[in-house]
Amino acid sequence: MPTRWPTQLGLSAVLSAVATVAGKQRIPLHRVPRLLSTSNRLPGLNTDLSLETSNQFAYLVSIDIGGQDFMVLLDTGSSDLWVASSDCTTGDCAGVRKYSKTPSFSSLDTPFHLDYLMGNVSGTVGSETVTVGHFEVSSQVFANATNGLGLHGTGNSGIMGLSFPAEASIADTAGRTVVENLLSAFNDSSRRFFAFKLGRDQDSSSFTVGELDPAYANSTGDLTYNPVFTSAGASHDYWKLPLQSLTVNGTSFSLSKPRVAGAPAPIAVLDTGTTLILGPTQDVARFWESVGGARQTARGWEVPCNRAVVVGMVLGESKTQKEYTIDPADISWKESSVDGEWCLGGLQGNNGVFSADWLLGDTFLRNVYVTHHAATDGQPPMIGLRGLTNITVALAAFINDRGVDPGPPAQVRARADHTNSLTGGDICGIATVSGFVAGVVILVLVFTLTSHHRKH
Numbered sequence: 001m002p003t004r005w006p007t008q009l010g011l012s013a014v015l016s017a018v019a020t021v022a023g024k025q026r027i028p029l030h031r032v033p034r035l036l037s038t039s040n041r042l043p044g045l046n047t048d049l050s051l052e053t054s055n056q057f058a059y060l061v062s063i064d065i066g067g068q069d070f071m072v073l074l075d076t077g078s079s080d081l082w083v084a085s086s087d088c089t090t091g092d093c094a095g096v097r098k099y100s101k102t103p104s105f106s107s108l109d110t111p112f113h114l115d116y117l118m119g120n121v122s123g124t125v126g127s128e129t130v131t132v133g134h135f136e137v138s139s140q141v142f143a144n145a146t147n148g149l150g151l152h153g154t155g156n157s158g159i160m161g162l163s164f165p166a167e168a169s170i171a172d173t174a175g176r177t178v179v180e181n182l183l184s185a186f187n188d189s190s191r192r193f194f195a196f197k198l199g200r201d202q203d204s205s206s207f208t209v210g211e212l213d214p215a216y217a218n219s220t221g222d223l224t225y226n227p228v229f230t231s232a233g234a235s236h237d238y239w240k241l242p243l244q245s246l247t248v249n250g251t252s253f254s255l256s257k258p259r260v261a262g263a264p265a266p267i268a269v270l271d272t273g274t275t276l277i278l279g280p281t282q283d284v285a286r287f288w289e290s291v292g293g294a295r296q297t298a299r300g301w302e303v304p305c306n307r308a309v310v311v312g313m314v315l316g317e318s319k320t321q322k323e324y325t326i327d328p329a330d331i332s333w334k335e336s337s338v339d340g341e342w343c344l345g346g347l348q349g350n351n352g353v354f355s356a357d358w359l360l361g362d363t364f365l366r367n368v369y370v371t372h373h374a375a376t377d378g379q380p381p382m383i384g385l386r387g388l389t390n391i392t393v394a395l396a397a398f399i400n401d402r403g404v405d406p407g408p409p410a411q412v413r414a415r416a417d418h419t420n421s422l423t424g425g426d427i428c429g430i431a432t433v434s435g436f437v438a439g440v441v442i443l444v445l446v447f448t449l450t451s452h453h454r455k456h
Contacts, residue, residue: 026213027134027207029196029206029207030059030061031205060072060074064130064131065129066100066105066129067102068100070083070156071157073273074162075160075161075163075271076162076272076372077161077274078163079164079165079168079177080161080170080177081177081178082112083158084096084145084157085144085146093149095155096155098157099144099157102128105127105128106127107125108127108141110125110170112124122145122146125170127140127141127142127174128142132182132209141177142170161177162194162372164238164381165177166237167237167238180374182209183210186210189377190220192373192374192376193373194372195369195370196208197216197388198365199366200366213369217369220384222386224316224320224384224385225373226316226317226320226385227383228383229263236375236380240270240356241267241270242317243267246287246313247312247323248311249410251412253287253412255279255357256280256283264318266356268359269353270365274362277348277359277360277363279347280351280357281351284347284348286413288347291331291410292407293407301347302343303332304332304407305334305341305343305402307343307405309328309331309410310328310395313326322387325387327391328395328398330364330366330367331347332346334401334402346363370384
């Protein structure tokens, strides 16, 4: 255990056992499998899709509460900090670490209750010394949860929400959220942000506060920034951006009109606490019809595991919009395959995301580096994005792992129907996609031949 040196930064910051990358303080994230869906933990979600049998992953961060270590879900889709209490005696608490009150604990004598789609979380609110990485907050409000936790799928002890205070179930009169306290550590407003990269293995995830991880960005100029969307007169609630369109193998895929008041385009929430990309069922059905070969089952859309499709998300306001490409392995999700033949689609239909039109979970977020910036006197809260997926390399790796896709090229559909006639847009889409795929095949062959040459 290293020695700690307190530093005055608005709140007490201390040096602790965190991984150091090129002189930076990276707070470790742990990728762990889970069997239960994360859709039941998002208050803004009313799911019509069963994913309970899919093998999903959660990203956990280690925090210290009153000298006790806990693994909690890193969640940009909620705002409260809560952990299992030692008073919890239900099966939900079995096998997870539970918080026991210490002399530094202060009870606020306030009940805590948060309704989810499936069940709820209840307990009491108090304050305690909380350490996240090299930051220590002396009086952080949190909830001691006693039932309805649903923790046994991952083994984490609770959730650390990093969204806006407007969505917190713990009243702001009780105290500030974790993210507010962490960002208040910096007198320099340009450092009031947190950043993350969700990895595909145990070693490539990153979470930092107040600084960039040089493994993914060397300066703020490496990212594209957009203000967090909010309807006129409303408070910021989730980390939202306009989603202008999708692309399928380079061809634009238009979306349904936005349901959010005053939105110039469909609105997407960036949410680390949800595994998949969720969108309106009509758009998603047309997406999978465009991909081709997919089927809809009781657990959602499935696609042949060797179906290679390149999908992009065009995010941001009209002047700063940019396409962010998704690894084909995140669209045809092998980790949740059925007998290695049918893979769960990384994009699923859901009409119950009432806070937005789309929810961009881990299958999107693994492809980008993201920064979340607090509001300053001169600007609203901002989101910075940098695409990290090299699609040529990703597609070659996909085909090398799963074999050549024997299916015909994807055909972007103008509407979700089963007509045999083609529109002019369909014909143009087919021509564009065919040229794209031909180019990709050539690149993959070159990549494969040079790889074999190096090996042999």
